[in-house]
Amino acid sequence: MNCWKTINLNKEFGLNRLYLLSFLTGLVSFILLNVPFTIVHGSISVSETGVLPLLLALLFLPTVHSFMHILPLIMMNKRAKLVYKRKNIVFPVMNYYTKKPLSKKISLLVAFAPTILITIPGLMATYMFVDYYVYFLLFTAVHIAVSFTDFLYVFNVSKAPRKCFVESTNDEIAILIKSQN
Template identity: 60%
Template sequence: MNCWKIINFNKEYGINRLYLQSFLIGLLAFVLLYVPFSIKHGTISMNESGILPLIIMVSCLPILHSFVHILPLVMMNKRARFIYKRNTIFFPVINYYTKKQLTKKASLLAAVAPTILITIPGITAAYLYSEFYVYFLIFTAAHIAMTYTDFLYISYIARAPKQSFIENRNNEITILVKNETKSAG
């Protein structure tokens, strides 16, 4: 196997820049989602009993996000493990690492799974439950901010060669390609 590309956004962009971009994308997502939903739901009295579940769900969101990344891998019988680090008081850093190399399709499926299984149901719940739509939008916008780096990885993986393999280790992703050996004769 030859290494096609090594992706480590913490080294390329810096962790503070990634956090700032994620925050701004989450804020933009909330604003862009809030306007049409507030027009759709009109002036409905907000149920204030949703603030405590929102705080609990947003604090559990990093763990839930990581579990949803691993869910497709478990369903495909791929082995993965969690690495839990507590850098700050509020936000734990949870990464997952695969034991073996994944195909490009499996890696893309694992990367897009949180968007399919958390963001889309959050938007649907905001549409269906008019009394709590703001809470669902806040939760969904926070999750969209978390998936920013996922979509950066997806953009690199999507541009990789078709038969490539993805290795996820040491907080970086390595895209590997099989050696093309030609026999003499």
């Protein structure tokens, strides 16, 4: 197999720029989602008992987000290696590395899994639980910010040839194509 492209977002954009773009994406998503949900829910008084559960959910969000990437691999019986890193005291991060390269469709599914399994139910909960809609909306906006790098990977992988394979290594993704021999 030949390497078609290697994607390393930390080298391309820089870590500070990724954090800034992620923060701005979360802020814009909160603003754009808050307006229609405020119109739908009207002048409802928001319950103040949702602050502590929101903080707990935000504390566990990076770990749950990483697990949502791994869940489709578990369901499809794909072997993956889990790496648990602690960059800070507060935010543990789980990374996964697959034993074999994945097809383009499976890698796109793995990248979109947290959006499907966390963001969409978060938007549904925002609509359904009127007294706590602001907390669910904040949680969903923060998750959209966390998913920003996933969207960048999806954008790059979607440009790849149709029958390619995607292999994840240390902080980068290699897009492989079969040689024409």
